[in-house]
Amino acid sequence: MAKQHSLPLSFPVLLFFLHCTLIFAQTPAQAPAPSGPTNITKVLEKAGQFTTFIKILKATQLNNSNQGLTIFAPTDNAFANLKSGSLNSLNSQQQLQLIQFHILPTLFTLSQFQTASNPLHTQAGNSDDGQFPLNVTTSGNQVNITTGVINATVANSIYSDTQLAVYQVDQVLLPLAIFGSPTTATAPAPAPSKPEKSVRAAGSPSGSSDASVDNSGVIGLNCKPSEVITICFAVVAAVCLWM
Template sequence: MSPPTPLLCTLVLLALPFLLEAQGTPAASPAPAAGPDPVAILQGARQYSTLLQLLTTRNLVEEIGNLLKNNRDGLTIFAPTDNAFNNLPPGTLNLLSPDQQTQLLLLHVVGKYYSKDTLSTASNPVRTLATNYTLNFIGGNNQVNVSTGVVNIPVNNELYVKSPLAIFSIDSVLIPPALAGGKAPAPSPSAGGPTAPSTPAEGPTAPTPQPVSGSYRRRRVDWGVLLGAGVAFLGLLR
């Protein structure tokens, strides 16, 4: 074997620093995969515009997104379709205060990931993100229902189910007992409703009769007696 030539030795010495630097530089770690986006999932399904609008109006989109990132237990969302909201009695949402609307929406979110199989094994009542509202999951015959005590509907359509997020499409809005059976406020007096009796137009009015005092009546009697006596006296003179 022939010894290395001076040119080859020079090339090796020149390349050696670059080889050592390449070996010492750690490979860039891959960026963490982005988690599921509930809003993007609902937008892609194209039948949840009412739900998305309400979540945006009540400033819950960012709150739910942050909770999904920071909650180790994940989230389960029951998403009413547009038809579910359309089937509510007219004016139902308008009768609710902004806080009640927020609580109604948070009732549809559970702070834990459930697949359809594990819904039936949940310990009832199940806490939701709403302050005072809970849900019950009732299983049997390969079917799971979600119930508020007022609304009891099957959970069939799995819109997205992959830990840490599960979204189930439902055909009814989950109304809690505290918000069920509300009555519309009494209509204001306007066209189409009973109106108060109209006040008559102002104009000249007849004077109100005043009571006659006793002394005035006595004076009228005294003058009548005197007048009668005078007439009788004149008759005698004739």
């Protein structure tokens, strides 16, 4: 009689776990959900000293670009250095343009500023018409910004990834269209001086000597040489007859 060998009870359990392991190994891992755009407000809050900029930024709808964003963030000290009432004097549209003027719809690294073409295009509007010019120049690692109203410097890089770059600037970037000085009016040309008046000498016949009045009010005789000789002879003859 053939001898039967019995399998231990744990063997079926081992086969079950082995089968489950093979199934799980063949199941592809799920890719992580794509992350949304970087929260700019949180980036600035973490960096600190940007309270005023955050306050105005929250009222602004940023237009995300496929080419990324570059933001120039002025510090609270930069806003404090503005002339008193500068922000309160702006209407809602101008406040929006002021913030948009600090945003470029393209991602710029610090090294890319060295080859950037001026003027840079901001979200405030077209810079080609001269209303919102933003120009950058570099000196070594330093990036300088000019707007036609103020000169600013990029003081620090706050944040950067593949879609967003945030830089600290030491001045509020004031656009020319809002804060530019009005064009000085051309001074009117001086009025031409009045010509000297000519009056006819009393009792003088037409075509004879004239009397001119100069600016001092003195009347002088304007006589032709022949008329002077005739007058002299008349005076001499009168004197002789009198004597």
